[in-house]
Amino acid sequence: MPYAITQLCCTDASCVAACPVNCIHPTPDEPDFGTTDMLYVDPRTCIDCGACAEACPVDAVLPVETLTGPLADHPAINAEYFAGTEPAAPAEGSPLFHDWGPVRFDRVLPADFPRLDVAVVGSGPAGMYTVQDLLLHTTARVTLYDRLPVTGGLVRFGVAPDHADTKRIGDSFARYLDHHRLRLRLGTEVGRDVDAGELAARHDAVIYAVGAPTSRTLGVPGEDLAGHLPSTTVVGWYNGHPEIAADAVPLDTERVAAVGTGNVALDIARILAADPDRLAGSAIAPGALERLRASLVREVVLLGRRGPEHAAYTRGELHALLRRDDLEVVVDDHDPRVGEAIDAAAPGEHAALLQGVPRSSEVPAGPRRRVVLRFHAPIEALLGDERVTAVRAGGVDLPAGLVVRAIGHRGRPTAGLPYAEETGTIPHHAGRVDGRPGTYVVGWIKRGPGGGIGRNRRDAAETVASLIEDGKYGVIGARPRRGGLLRRLTSM
Numbered sequence: 001m002p003y004a005i006t007q008l009c010c011t012d013a014s015c016v017a018a019c020p021v022n023c024i025h026p027t028p029d030e031p032d033f034g035t036t037d038m039l040y041v042d043p044r045t046c047i048d049c050g051a052c053a054e055a056c057p058v059d060a061v062l063p064v065e066t067l068t069g070p071l072a073d074h075p076a077i078n079a080e081y082f083a084g085t086e087p088a089a090p091a092e093g094s095p096l097f098h099d100w101g102p103v104r105f106d107r108v109l110p111a112d113f114p115r116l117d118v119a120v121v122g123s124g125p126a127g128m129y130t131v132q133d134l135l136l137h138t139t140a141r142v143t144l145y146d147r148l149p150v151t152g153g154l155v156r157f158g159v160a161p162d163h164a165d166t167k168r169i170g171d172s173f174a175r176y177l178d179h180h181r182l183r184l185r186l187g188t189e190v191g192r193d194v195d196a197g198e199l200a201a202r203h204d205a206v207i208y209a210v211g212a213p214t215s216r217t218l219g220v221p222g223e224d225l226a227g228h229l230p231s232t233t234v235v236g237w238y239n240g241h242p243e244i245a246a247d248a249v250p251l252d253t254e255r256v257a258a259v260g261t262g263n264v265a266l267d268i269a270r271i272l273a274a275d276p277d278r279l280a281g282s283a284i285a286p287g288a289l290e291r292l293r294a295s296l297v298r299e300v301v302l303l304g305r306r307g308p309e310h311a312a313y314t315r316g317e318l319h320a321l322l323r324r325d326d327l328e329v330v331v332d333d334h335d336p337r338v339g340e341a342i343d344a345a346a347p348g349e350h351a352a353l354l355q356g357v358p359r360s361s362e363v364p365a366g367p368r369r370r371v372v373l374r375f376h377a378p379i380e381a382l383l384g385d386e387r388v389t390a391v392r393a394g395g396v397d398l399p400a401g402l403v404v405r406a407i408g409h410r411g412r413p414t415a416g417l418p419y420a421e422e423t424g425t426i427p428h429h430a431g432r433v434d435g436r437p438g439t440y441v442v443g444w445i446k447r448g449p450g451g452g453i454g455r456n457r458r459d460a461a462e463t464v465a466s467l468i469e470d471g472k473y474g475v476i477g478a479r480p481r482r483g484g485l486l487r488r489l490t491s492m
């Protein structure tokens with residue numbers, strides 16, 4: 001099997017389009033697409049051409065023989081996805097290659113299509129896939145707004161600094177930043193510097209890609225104690241977010257409790273428990289690295305409210321963590337349901353990922369820092385006077401001087417736009433904001449805070465398709481725009 005996809009897969013399916021033999025699945029046309037952790041190369045049909053590796057924006061597709069260390073399991077992970085299936089048949093009349101069929105252009109603009117002026121608000125992955133789509137498939141002039149003085153959003157400030165390949169997708173977005181039809185308005189916040197009504201009056205269309213910037217709250221006593229932080233603070237801290245101070249994360253404690261078992265909790269545990277020398281060549285903020293070198297943290301405990309069968313981390317991320325040689329990973333088996341679920345799991349089931357991982361009752365804490373996975377531990381309270389000293393979870397008090405809640409994100413309302421409190425999203429149909437012709441959404445504020453970076457590519461395509469449709473039928477682009485906004489913003 002010559003190539004395999006690794007856990008860095010962004011699922012934007014660039015590789016699927018490049019593969020001449022249809023060996024990468026699920027494809028965007030298949031029902032599983034968007035539900036699997038990543039995409040997979042079928043080892044039975046891969047012809048070792050490397051086209052997928054060339055097309056991958058995050059360098060997640062690699063020759064099998066180069067996969068060692070944390071990535072060594074990936075050939076098996078790829079092969080397992082196809083277990084029990086027949087290899088995809090080669091296209092008729094062509095022993096090897098796809099029959100691509102007649103050339104089809106889904107995005108044909110009529111000759112009288114208006115020259116649109118479009119604002120995109122937010123320069124994270126959802127905003128940048130949207131900018132890319134608009135610049136490549138329409139004649140629109142685009143103004144990109146971001147509240148921060150730099151572009152990148154979650155690619156810059158959310159992806160862990162040791163995931164260099166994932167961060168590299170920022171390079172593929174960066175090439176659009178000096179496109180002649182793009183204007184940048186950085187350091188401009190909607191709601192503070194400009195309001196939604198003003199933007200709508202000055203542009204033919206406004207696309208909000210403002211994400212889900214806040215952390216969900218726990219809703220338990222003690223939540224406001226010092227030493228309890230949202231994941232956004234910790235992740236922003238190690239990524240050098242301009243609004244987060246270098247001393248925002250106290251590391252003068254031996255144990256950190258991270259609430260949640262998603263990939264964000266795993267990222268935080270890995271960075272806080274890593275050997276700082278391993279992080280030295282990464283994109284970590286220098287101030288954070290300096291503090292990690294002086295850190296007293298020996299153990300990061302992930303607290304899952306349900307069992308290992310319901311852990312939210314993806315398989316590839318867990319595998320990579322288990323293969324680290326600078327830290328230990330241990331399953332806390334104080335609750336008998338944990339060991340039972342892991343032992344009873346059939347191959348391929350989520351809990352089976354932890355088979356073979358040492359259990360805390362079997363291994364005493366050693367000299368290496370460790371990450372402990374503790375399940376059936378719902379949070380009941382954070383304890384302490386002014387600063388947190390322990391967390392009560394599943395009826396047990398666990399001493400910890402830092403508690404990070406990594407329990408998912410939440411959108412926030414934008415003044416002048418509708419907002420669904422229950423989901424933390426802006427209500428829409430195919431990206432068109434309800435009751436606001438000419439206003440659109442994309443990304444986490446559209447579909448809720450889940451899914452990796454590449455998921456935004458199809459999401460952006462849907463929203464831009466709606467915008468093009470509206471341009472064709474005169475819903476947008478037919479009324480005069482008010483000028484002056486950019487002059488006002490520039491002079492601020």
Ligand code: NAP
Pocket residue numbers: 217218259260261262263264265267304305306310311312313314317378379406407408409449450451452
């Ligand atoms: P997530 O995957 O939704 O995980 C949230 C975790 O918090 C779950 O374990 C959930 O448990 C738990 N939780 C929620 N409410 C809780 C509560 N009140 N008390 C205790 N636990 C609670 O969220 P995320 O980790 O923030 O990740 C967001 C998205 O970004 C995901 O799609 C993720 O894969 C992606 N991401 C990917 C990477 C990567 O590929 N390397 C890195 C970072 C993020 P329940 O299941 O019981 O609700």
